[in-house]
Amino acid sequence: MKKATLCYIRRSTETGRRDYLMLYRNKKENDPNEGKWIGVGGKFETGETPDECMLREVREETGLTLDSYHFCGVVHFISDVWEDEDMYLYRAEAAETETEALPTCSEGELHWIPEEELPDLPMWEGDRLFLKPLLEGADEINMTLRYEGDKLVQDSHFSSLL
DSSP states (O other): OEEEEEEEEEEEOTTSOEEEEEEEEOSSTTOTTTTOEEOEEEEOOTTOOHHHHHHHHHHHHHOOOOSEEEEEEEEEEEESSSOOEEEEEEEEEOOGGGSSOOOOBTTEEEEEEEGGGGGGSOOOHHHHHHHHHHHTTOSEEEEEEEEETTEEEEEEEEEEOO
């Protein structure tokens, strides 16, 4: 089973609006996420802890060094097409001084998206199930999502608010 991390990074603007750093996947060949918006993250390297993987992936894909982050739980993806995956889910705060210049990412386009626009983005159906409690500040999010192709056919989840 594959292991990966996914981090949703938030920044607050001077006007008080909250934006999230999202990655539009449109550059990788044979990418199951092609055409979808996701948070930032990737696969574990040998010997890495979930925190180490998440911090490395965020730094590689965005240039950001995170000082403040929270592990939210594990989402188990089961698929009839792709390799099953345990995804370690995080949320983080970006330091204001680092949020303007985003590097070119080899996997897609990075954009700061206002929080209220996130539900309208094309994304995996199951991502919406964990993104809502994550944005609302849920302390613990654990779920299993089962897909047949691109279609979510079963979900079981547990979330507890702070």
